[in-house]
Structures are given as C-alpha cells and as structure tokens.
Amino acid sequence: MSTARHILLIIGGGIAAYKASELIRLIKKAGMTVRCVLTESGAQFVTPMTLAALSENEVHTTLWSLKDEAEMGHIQLSREADLVVVCPATANLLAKMAGGIADDLATTLLLATDTPVLAVPAMNVRMWEHAATQRNLEQLKADGIAIMPPDEGDMACGEYGPGRLPDPEAIMAEISRRLGDGSGTTLDTASELGPNPLDGQPAFAPDAHRPLHGRHxxxxxxxxxxxxxxVRYIANRSSGRQGFAIAAxxxxxxxxxxxxxxxxxxxxPAGxxxxxxETAREMEAAVHAALPADIAIMVAAVADWRAAENADQKIKKKGDAPPxxxxxxxxxxxAGLANHKARPGLLIGFAAETENIAEHARAxxxxxxxxxxxxxDVSGDVMGGDENSVHIITAEGSEIWERLPKPEVARRLVEKISTTITEEN
Known part of the structure; x- marks a missing residue:
C-alpha cells in the first residue's frame, strides 16, 4: 500500500491562480499526490488541461458531474486527502467558507470534509484589510481552519501591501511542515489542525504585527x-489545556x-x-530531537518517578500485603535543557504548586x-479547569497574574515573551 501523502488543491478565482501550476510541480516533486478542484472563476486564469497534465490526475470542476458523483462523490474526494489546500483563497471563497455556504463543488466539499484545511489567501490589499474579510478570518480560525498569512508587496492591480500570495516554495514548506518535517516523526494528521484553544480571543494582528515570526x-x-x-501506570491530573493554549x-x-x-x-491548535x-523519557527524547529552538516553554507536568521495573504481565494480588x-x-x-549545548535563548519552566508559590518558584x-x-497554584480545579493564576518569576523580580481564563494567560505570556525578545535584539 502506498504511503504517499495526498493533497486536495482547491484553486480559487484570482490572478494568483497561475502560481498553482508551480505549486503542483513542487507537491509532485516531494513525492505526494495531488488532485485539483478548480472553481468556475479559477478557470478564467488557469485551464483544467494544464492542471491535469501537471497533476497527472483528473481535474474536478463541477458538482453536477454524473460520472464523478457515481464513482467518487464530493465527500469522498476530500476524505481521501491528508490535507485540503485552498490556494489561492479569494475573499469570496473565504466568505463562503466562514458562512458555511455550499453552492459549488469547492465549497460543498469544504463543508463536508473532516480533513485538515489550510487556506492561503490572496487578494487586493483593500479587500484583505476590509473588516468583513478580517471578521471571516477570525471565524475560520475559530472553526479550526489554518490560515497562511499573505505576503506584502506589489500586486497585479498596481497597489502595494499585504494580500500577495506567498511564493509556491513557501507554501510547499508550510504543507510539508503540517504533514511532518521529514525527520521520521509520525503525526496524527486526523487531529493535526484542530480548533484553536484561544476560544475566540482576538488574534494577533497580521504581520508586525506577528512578533514571533521566524522564531521556533x-x-x-x-x-x-x-x-x-x-494496565497500570503512574500519572497526574494535568489536562494539557494551558500548554495547548500557549502553543496556539x-x-x-x-x-x-x-x-x-x-x-x-x-x-x-491550528498551525x-x-x-x-507517553513517558518522561520519550518526552525528553522528543524535546532534544526538536532542537534547536529560540524559545522553550516547558509546561508539561512530568512525573518525577517511574517504576524501576515494568512488569510484562498484570501484577496479581498475593495475600493481603500489596506488592x-x-x-x-x-x-x-x-534542567537538562538548561545545560544542553543547544540551549534555547529563552528557557521557561512551569511549577505546579499548592503552597508558598513564589518561594518555591524562586528556588x-x-x-x-x-x-x-x-x-x-494548582490547588482546587486548576489542573482540569478553565482558569489559572500564575506568578512569573525571573532574575529581575516577579509579577502576579490573578485568576484568568487559560487562553488569556497564554496570550499574556506570549506577549511578554515577544516584548522580551524584541528588547534583547
């Protein structure tokens, strides 16, 4: 059975559609297969024959193809893919996606799919900056759609600003990153691009806007x-929600x-x-494999101890005394990361405490x-709850954040990190 990744490429109706040809070539070069869905507007800029020749697959253009619906169907078309890429994602396509409109093949399969979706917007700068488009982007992010921000530059319409489609090489790199970095790490692609744990909190503004751009x-x-x-293990009550919110x-x-x-x-989280x-030793190996990193935030509640011997069979009761x-x-x-030769430039640890919070954290x-x-402070329901209260301890001093929703704690922490990184540079 082939292990090649499958991309479903939806091509919207904008001048940037011509770049889809180069993107298809790069996808094929990476050893992936690609099927194309071309919108009626997209066909004004690039032909089905060109896409079919490059992809070596039939190009799908209409919801009303008796042959396609009998043999595959629009739902099956998306479910065979590991990733659905909408490129270019026009303002019109984004609006339909955000509104749940399904009036052609592209929008119908987007509404019917449970496959991760990456949208790559491209449009006039005024359209990109319009309140309606920004509102639609926020809705799509909340729905779990990953958005690759457009580049800033000269446009075919003669204007300059954000809205230009990124180069195909950059888009291909984003596709590869979402499907795995090639290091042999296996990712759960069924959940890879899930909803954003920021739970509707306002997104960072595009660009400068994106203060950690280029940082790992x-x-x-x-x-x-x-x-x-x-059947038995040693664990703790950590839910992972704070760490996932920080990642988002x-x-x-x-x-x-x-x-x-x-x-x-x-x-x-998207992106x-x-x-x-599962185990602390596996986590340590994964952390080291992910280096180098500019910033490391160790939120996990790692078990201090493990069983010295892991029994191959279930341990049975023998008399009244426990084994x-x-x-x-x-x-x-x-501590190992602090002493690693590839130590991150900013290394942040978390401490779960129930008393003397600041004193224990300084130690x-x-x-x-x-x-x-x-x-x-993990007393009460913090480990499984929606809110958190934290002390930020540094060599320069400390600050206390009173009880806040975990997404807000995450956003404030990332803003503090961004400010620190900017000031140091």
Missing amino acids: VLITAGPTREPIDP AAAEAGADVTLVAGPVHLPT VMRVDV PLKLAENPDIL KLARKGCDWIVAN
Whole structure:
C-alpha cells in the first residue's frame, strides 16, 4: 500500500491562480499526490488541461458531474486527502467558507470534509484589510481552519501591501511542515489542525504585527504516564489545556511551534506541529530531537518517578500485603535543557504548586538554571479547569497574574515573551 501523502488543491478565482501550476510541480516533486478542484472563476486564469497534465490526475470542476458523483462523490474526494489546500483563497471563497455556504463543488466539499484545511489567501490589499474579510478570518480560525498569512508587496492591480500570495516554495514548506518535517516523526494528521484553544480571543494582528515570526518555539504540555504493568501506570491530573493554549498563542504570533504532548485528548491548535509521547523519557527524547529552538516553554507536568521495573504481565494480588513498588528517578527535562549545548535563548519552566508559590518558584528557578519560572497554584480545579493564576518569576523580580481564563494567560505570556525578545535584539 502506498504511503504517499495526498493533497486536495482547491484553486480559487484570482490572478494568483497561475502560481498553482508551480505549486503542483513542487507537491509532485516531494513525492505526494495531488488532485485539483478548480472553481468556475479559477478557470478564467488557469485551464483544467494544464492542471491535469501537471497533476497527472483528473481535474474536478463541477458538482453536477454524473460520472464523478457515481464513482467518487464530493465527500469522498476530500476524505481521501491528508490535507485540503485552498490556494489561492479569494475573499469570496473565504466568505463562503466562514458562512458555511455550499453552492459549488469547492465549497460543498469544504463543508463536508473532516480533513485538515489550510487556506492561503490572496487578494487586493483593500479587500484583505476590509473588516468583513478580517471578521471571516477570525471565524475560520475559530472553526479550526489554518490560515497562511499573505505576503506584502506589489500586486497585479498596481497597489502595494499585504494580500500577495506567498511564493509556491513557501507554501510547499508550510504543507510539508503540517504533514511532518521529514525527520521520521509520525503525526496524527486526523487531529493535526484542530480548533484553536484561544476560544475566540482576538488574534494577533497580521504581520508586525506577528512578533514571533521566524522564531521556533518548543512547548511541552500535559502529563506523562509511567507504566507499572500493562494496565497500570503512574500519572497526574494535568489536562494539557494551558500548554495547548500557549502553543496556539505562539502560532498566532507567527512562531513555528513544535508541541510535545503527553497523553491528552485535545485537538492540535491550528498551525502547530505536534509530537505525541507517553513517558518522561520519550518526552525528553522528543524535546532534544526538536532542537534547536529560540524559545522553550516547558509546561508539561512530568512525573518525577517511574517504576524501576515494568512488569510484562498484570501484577496479581498475593495475600493481603500489596506488592512492593520500587521507583527510579525520571530525567529532569528542564534542567537538562538548561545545560544542553543547544540551549534555547529563552528557557521557561512551569511549577505546579499548592503552597508558598513564589518561594518555591524562586528556588526552582535557581535549581533548574532556566530564565523564567511560571508558577501556578494548582490547588482546587486548576489542573482540569478553565482558569489559572500564575506568578512569573525571573532574575529581575516577579509579577502576579490573578485568576484568568487559560487562553488569556497564554496570550499574556506570549506577549511578554515577544516584548522580551524584541528588547534583547
């Protein structure tokens, strides 16, 4: 069975549609297969024959093809893909997607698909900056659609500004990043581009706007599970929600985000590359494999201990006395990263505390060798709840953020990181 990735490319009706030909060539060169859906407007700029010759597949143009609906159907067309790419995504297409309109083949399959979707907008600068378009983009992000921001530059209409389609090479790099970076890491593509945990919070403005653009941010989240036998394990109550919210906020700020996640049932934030692990040692290996990184935020609640011996079979009761459980210490991922030869420029640790929050956090800052400690009071329902209260401890001092929704904590933390990075440069 072929393991080649499958791309469904939807081509909207804008002058930038001519770049679709080069994008198809790059997709094929990467060893992926590509099927094209060409809108009626898109056919004004590029022909089905050209796309068919380049993709080596039939080009689909209408919802009313008896042959296509009998043999494949618009729903099956999208479900065979690993990623649906809308390029160029015109203002009209974005508006229809945001409104749930399904009046042609492209919009119908977009409404019917459960496959991750990447939209690459291209339009006149005035259209891009219009309140309606920005409102539609926010709705699409909230719906879990990944948006690749347009470039800024000269346009075919003679104007200058944001709205220009990125170069095909950049789009191809974004496609590859979302399907896996080629390092052998297996990603769960069914959940890779899930809803944004920022829960409707205002997005960072485009461009400058995107203060972490070009930065690689490495984040850990969730608990680890340390097996005792095939049915039992040592774990904790971490939900991963704070770490996932920080990953979403960092991606919104323009960063390339790698999220190393323990065993949690959360959708991957849009624009984030996720690596799933279970144990502390697996998390450590994944963190080191993701280096180098400009910024590392170690949010995960890593188990301090693991069973020294993992039984191959379920441990049975023998008499009234419980069997002894010998423990071994897990690696200290944060301290190890502080001493790593590829230490991130800004290293942030998290501390889950129930008392003497600031005092314990200052001690951890000195002990671990990181730059900041974000200490959160996990008494009550914090580990599984919607809100968090944190102390930010640095060498320069500390600040307290009273109880806030976790998405807001994430956004404020990313803003503080962005400001710090900017000031240092």
